[in-house]
Amino acid sequence: xxxxxxxxxxxxxxxxxxxxxxxxxxxxSTVLSVGDDAAVIDHFGKQTVVTTDLLVEGIHFDLMYMPLxxxxxxxxxxxxxxxxxxxxxxxxxxxSLAFSNRFSVEALDEFYxxxxxxxxxxxxxxxxxxxxxxxxxxxISVTALGEVAPDKFVKxxxxxxxxxxxxxxxxxxxxxxxxxxxxxxxxFLENPKVQPDLEGEDYIVGxxxxxxxxxxxxxxxxxxxxxxxxxxxxxxxxxxxxLHLCRQSNTGCRIYEDKxxxxxxxxxxxxxxxxxxxxxxxxxxxxxxxxxTLKQEDHDKIVLNEDISVVGYMTEMEEKxxxxxxxxxxxxxxxxxxxxxxx
Amino acid sequence: xxxxxxxxxxxxxxxxxxxxxxxxxxxxSTVLSVGDDAAVIDHFGKQTVVTTDLLVEGIHFDLMYMPLxxxxxxxxxxxxxxxxxxxxxxxxxxxSLAFSNRFSVEALDEFYxxxxxxxxxxxxxxxxxxxxxxxxxxxISVTALGEVAPDKFVKxxxxxxxxxxxxxxxxxxxxxxxxxxxxxxxxFLENPKVQPDLEGEDYIVGxxxxxxxxxxxxxxxxxxxxxxxxxxxxxxxxxxxxLHLCRQSNTGCRIYEDKxxxxxxxxxxxxxxxxxxxxxxxxxxxxxxxxxTLKQEDHDKIVLNEDISVVGYMTEMEEKxxxxxxxxxxxxxxxxxxxxxxx
Numbered sequence: 001x002x003x004x005x006x007x008x009x010x011x012x013x014x015x016x017x018x019x020x021x022x023x024x025x026x027x028x029s030t031v032l033s034v035g036d037d038a039a040v041i042d043h044f045g046k047q048t049v050v051t052t053d054l055l056v057e058g059i060h061f062d063l064m065y066m067p068l069x070x071x072x073x074x075x076x077x078x079x080x081x082x083x084x085x086x087x088x089x090x091x092x093x094x095x096s097l098a099f100s101n102r103f104s105v106e107a108l109d110e111f112y113x114x115x116x117x118x119x120x121x122x123x124x125x126x127x128x129x130x131x132x133x134x135x136x137x138x139x140i141s142v143t144a145l146g147e148v149a150p151d152k153f154v155k156x157x158x159x160x161x162x163x164x165x166x167x168x169x170x171x172x173x174x175x176x177x178x179x180x181x182x183x184x185x186x187x188f189l190e191n192p193k194v195q196p197d198l199e200g201e202d203y204i205v206g207x208x209x210x211x212x213x214x215x216x217x218x219x220x221x222x223x224x225x226x227x228x229x230x231x232x233x234x235x236x237x238x239x240x241x242x243l244h245l246c247r248q249s250n251t252g253c254r255i256y257e258d259k260x261x262x263x264x265x266x267x268x269x270x271x272x273x274x275x276x277x278x279x280x281x282x283x284x285x286x287x288x289x290x291x292x293t294l295k296q297e298d299h300d301k302i303v304l305n306e307d308i309s310v311v312g313y314m315t316e317m318e319e320k321x322x323x324x325x326x327x328x329x330x331x332x333x334x335x336x337x338x339x340x341x342x343x
Numbered sequence: 344x345x346x347x348x349x350x351x352x353x354x355x356x357x358x359x360x361x362x363x364x365x366x367x368x369x370x371x372s373t374v375l376s377v378g379d380d381a382a383v384i385d386h387f388g389k390q391t392v393v394t395t396d397l398l399v400e401g402i403h404f405d406l407m408y409m410p411l412x413x414x415x416x417x418x419x420x421x422x423x424x425x426x427x428x429x430x431x432x433x434x435x436x437x438x439s440l441a442f443s444n445r446f447s448v449e450a451l452d453e454f455y456x457x458x459x460x461x462x463x464x465x466x467x468x469x470x471x472x473x474x475x476x477x478x479x480x481x482x483i484s485v486t487a488l489g490e491v492a493p494d495k496f497v498k499x500x501x502x503x504x505x506x507x508x509x510x511x512x513x514x515x516x517x518x519x520x521x522x523x524x525x526x527x528x529x530x531f532l533e534n535p536k537v538q539p540d541l542e543g544e545d546y547i548v549g550x551x552x553x554x555x556x557x558x559x560x561x562x563x564x565x566x567x568x569x570x571x572x573x574x575x576x577x578x579x580x581x582x583x584x585x586l587h588l589c590r591q592s593n594t595g596c597r598i599y600e601d602k603x604x605x606x607x608x609x610x611x612x613x614x615x616x617x618x619x620x621x622x623x624x625x626x627x628x629x630x631x632x633x634x635x636t637l638k639q640e641d642h643d644k645i646v647l648n649e650d651i652s653v654v655g656y657m658t659e660m661e662e663k664x665x666x667x668x669x670x671x672x673x674x675x676x677x678x679x680x681x682x683x684x685x686x
Binding site: 106 | 346347348349351352361370372373375381382384386388389391393394395396397399401402403434435437439440441444447448449452466467468470471472473475476477478479480482484486488490
């Protein structure tokens with residue numbers, strides 16, 4: 001080949017856009033295609049949501065501190081999170097695995113124990129998959145299918161100027177859990193006799209190792225007749241995701257630093273590691289919370305839900321994406337979330 | 344862990360059975376789950392078929408002789424083949440990729456050119472996916488969705504004693520293509536100045552590098568009101584697949600060696616390599632033809648189709664699975680197909 005463009009020059013989303021921009025839809029059943037948390041397929045009265053994720057050892061997880069059972073659980077959760085982010089209910093998953101011969105059947109049993117625990121908790125059926133060997137490492141591909149009533153699915157591209165920006169739960173915890181585990185791993189590698197010091201860090205470790213998908217938030221929407229104007233899940237940090245919503249909806253935004261929900265345990269851990277908790281929430285990944293926008297008149301419907309925080313609002317695109325800090329400053333929001341093609 | 348069971352002791356299908364045996368279905372929409380070419384999901388009047396495959400560099404393909412465009416094409420085809428094997432029509436696919444930084448955007452463009460060519464040819468929409476980096480090698484996960492009229496899907500487990508066993512196209516070609524490419528690769532590695540000698544071997548090379556899925560056979564079934572009693576695709580060789588049908592249908596079988604369709608070009612290539620063409624058809628993989636069973640009274644409906652060969656019939660389970668050779672001998676059929684967990 002005469003030309004060589006480095007993939008890192010496009011980034012993950014640039015790459016997907018590049019690779020899929022010329023593709024035309026051929027089936028009338030394809031309601032929504034590439035570019036959201038999941039695709040939507042029409043089936044005469046119900047719509048099917050489909051999403052897929054590939055997890056690679058050494059890139060997405062480290063088996064040194066990720067027990068296989070937790071890995072199985074999390075592999076399912078990250079996909080269910082994408083289905084919920086469409087305002088849909090997950091129903092089936094498929095799992096394909098590739099692994100080297102250092103894995104035993106007992107190791108895979110542990111992995112599947114986690115898979116089944118997640119399926120059980122979220123009422124999802126495992127309906128298929130594929131297993132094969134790999135030369136090196138463990139590779140996991142999960143596809144999730146879900147159902148949504150016709151046209152009830154919520155896209156990323158439909159936020160309006162003036163809409164409230166909300167997030168579920170709290171942010172930054174998983175990144176701080178990862179920071180802790182990385183630190184303990186380094187200590188262990190230098191001196192295998194030192195036991196890991198995870199004392200009092202259950203919260204951030206749990207956020208990393210056993211994330212949950214926000215089924216409860218989707219259920220809350222249904223019970224309270226709320227339809228967000230746009231939504232996605234927070235897998236790469238608040239900055240990265242709010243920029244996606246704005247870019248796809250052609251809006252700008254204002255985010256208030258003091259409104260970003262951060263758990264006390266996360267805040268303490270951040271200070272301990274010399275990190276700014278806000279930066280952890282903005283740029284740390286893997287929280288699997290939801291970010292969504294609401295019409296202002298729906299504010300009353302969510303105000304009593306302690307698991308939902310209003311963090312800002314959508315503006316005209318020309319006003320850009322800005323963070324208003326506690327100190328009264330204004331900063332551009334830039335995507336520094338986890339990037340699979342990072343330098 | 345105290346116990347360690349080697350995965351090779353179970354084999355791929357034993358492993359899947361082991362891992363999924365205790366899982367209970369929770370959604371009424373799950374019509375057919377693990378254990379067939381694809382799962383079937385009900386959507387109020389139409390049924391959705393879903394199947395997934397994971398392809399790993401060095402295990403499933405060798406980029407030294409598999410051009411990326413062909414690899415993209417084949418990655419789609421192997422999944423569409425599973426959908427057709429359910430007597431269904433593929434409609435959407437998702438693709439997840441992981442690759443190391445030795446791949447450029449241009450390389451991925453080539454891969455996607457093949458993906459799009461397959462989507463175009465088979466009328467399928469690419470609706471989503473995921474890309475990420477890998478430490479080593481190229482990893483491809485494809486999921487295909489398809490539609491089938493209610494209860495028109497064809498399983499592996501429903502063949503009856505006395506049914507005719509049929510296969511589409513011809514067998515063994517892809518394995519012979521692989522044998523040729525492996526030989527040329529060895530020669531090249533020993534002496535890079537020697538150009539590969541593929542003269543006159545277009546057919547077997549094409550079978551390996553550019554397989555097609557048998558949409559035409561499924562269309563033929565519909566036009567001629569044929570519903571096979573069981574069906575699957577031939578990805579691991581005739582032996583392995585006929586044993587699957589028999590095991591899942593609780594039948595035995597008789598296969599006639601002289602009825603197994605083998606292309607002249609494949610036969611010639613086999614002799615050149617000192618291989619038995621029948622063994623290539625029985626044990627070689629990746630032909631992506633269909634094997635199906637028919638009620639005897641349907642024989643007239645297929646007899647004029649030159650792309651369908653009757654190779655034997657189903658017997659009572661007690662009569663085991665036997666190959667009747669040209670020389671008049673009778674041999675047990677054993678699974679020697681391609682095994683991803685081979686020694």
